[in-house]
Amino acid sequence: MVNKKFMLLAILIGLTLLLGSCNLPRPTEQVSGPDQLNTFAAQTVVALSTAVAQAKTQSPATQTSEGQAATNTSPALQTIVSPTLTTTSVPCDRVEFVRDVNYPDDTQVDPGQSFTKTWELKNTGSCTWNSSYAVVFDTGESMGVAPATQLTNGSVAPQQVVQVSLALKAPSKAGTFQANFKLRNASGVVFGLGSDGAKAFWVKIKVAASGYNFVDNYCKAEWRTTNGAVNCPGQTSDNGFVIKVDAPVLETGGTEDEPALWTNPPSGTDTEIRGVYPALTVTSGMYFKSIIGCLNNATNCNVKFQLSYIPEGGSETKLTEWTETYDHNFTRINLDLSTLAGKKVQFVLSVKSNGASDQDQAFWLQPRLEP
Structure with a gap:
């Protein structure tokens, strides 16, 4: 580095001497002799001092991409941040x-x-x-x-x-x-x-709170009388029968727009007709609902209605019974079946004559299970 500076200084001194001899202003008055030499020497010293000062303060020029000179500056320190690798572990069981x-x-x-x-x-x-x-x-x-x-x-x-x-x-x-x-x-x-x-x-x-209509399913039941099995649907006879009546006329004289089951015991004393329905599961909140009584003009009607059930694998159990005569009234039933909730049972509808059977034309109006 020092050698380069001395070489540069020597070149500058040579150039200064050369330029000085050609371009120094000429005084109007010719100076000669010793005074002329002193003037040249003073001018040379000033030029050399200026050149050395510039050489110390200027940095070497660099080349830009456009071919022009640019000042070479020291590059700034650059911080390089290495990326952090994050590993997400997958749980064993998900x-x-x-x-x-x-x-x-x-x-x-x-x-x-x-x-x-x-x-x-x-x-x-x-x-x-x-x-x-x-x-x-x-x-x-x-x-x-x-x-x-x-x-x-x-x-x-x-x-x-x-x-x-x-x-x-x-x-x-x-x-x-x-x-x-x-x-x-x-x-x-x-x-x-x-x-x-x-x-x-x-x-x-x-x-769903499923209901069940005993009239709609009456021929799915097994119907029997004291004398044996009966056909379904049946026909009026002294042997007992069960018939669906679409518009029954009750003992009150009124005609209903809902269907009823006419369950008639056979002739005789203390005879019975009964229907055992297929098994079903009783849901919570279910009630047995119906209207029972005697049909119109069956003036000698005197019967006992009974509702029973047969649990799965068990024996028949009576729930309740009602006695009906021809008194121009009927009985409305709304029986809570909560004791049977969740159980699979077969319901049994039966009508028994009280004594001699004579005009025991008993009806179940729209018997059903519903909430």
């Missing part, structure tokens, strides 16, 4: 709900109905599900399901989808019911949906 294969939310089912619910689930964890995994009941209405059911007989790898089915039974009472479920791994750890694995998947159903 599940994602894909869809309801059947029985979507609020599907209506009958009281006590058995059904199979199927979901489609996705393994979003990092572990493979195997036969040691289970579907477990979490909260809500259990619908008769076991506390735990094997999830799969094979294996479900991460990101694979599997269909999961459970056999369920609807409650016998009317209403909206939901059962919530999660999964359980081989170590007994329970997990579910969501980023934290805390949410359940579910089945949600509506159980």
Whole structure:
């Protein structure tokens, strides 16, 4: 660096001497001799001093892309920030709900109905599900399901989808019911949906308050009298019969616009006619409703109405009975069946003659089950 400065200085001195001899202003008066030499020497010293000062203060020029000179400046220090790599770990056990294969939310089912619910689930964890995994009941209405059911007989790898089915039974009472479920791994750890694995998947159903009309289904019942089985629909005879009457005329003289069952015991003393209906499940809040009495002009009618039931695997049990005579009145029935809620039973409608049967033309007006 020092050598370069001395070389530059020598070149500048030479150029100065050369230029000075050519371009120095000429005085109007010719100077000669010693004075002329002193003048040249002073001018040379001034020029050299200026050149050295400029050489010390200026930086070497650099070339721009346009070919022009630019001052070379020291580059600024640049801070380089290395990117930080973030690693997100996938939990071992996670599940994602894909869809309801059947029985979507609020599907209506009958009281006590058995059904199979199927979901489609996705393994979003990092572990493979195997036969040691289970579907477990979490909260809500259990619908008769076991506390735990094997999830799969094979294996479900991460990101694979599997269909999961459970056999369920609807409650016998009317209403909206939901059962919530999660999964359980081989170590007994329970997990579910969501980023934290805390949410359940579910089945949600509506159980209808199903009624039952005994008139509409009267020929599905088994009808018998004291003398044996009778046909349905029947015909009027002394052997007893059951007939549907669309517009019955009651002992009050009024004509009804609802159908009735005319149940007539056979001739004789203390005879009976009875119909045993098919089994059905009684839902919560159900009532047996009807109007009973004697038909118009059956002036000697004197009978005993009886409502009974036969529980599944049990014997016949009487619920209640009513006595009716031809007195220009009738009895309105609104019997609470809450004691039978959830039970599967066969209802029995029967009419017995009180003593000798004579004009025992008994009717059940629109007998039915409803809330």
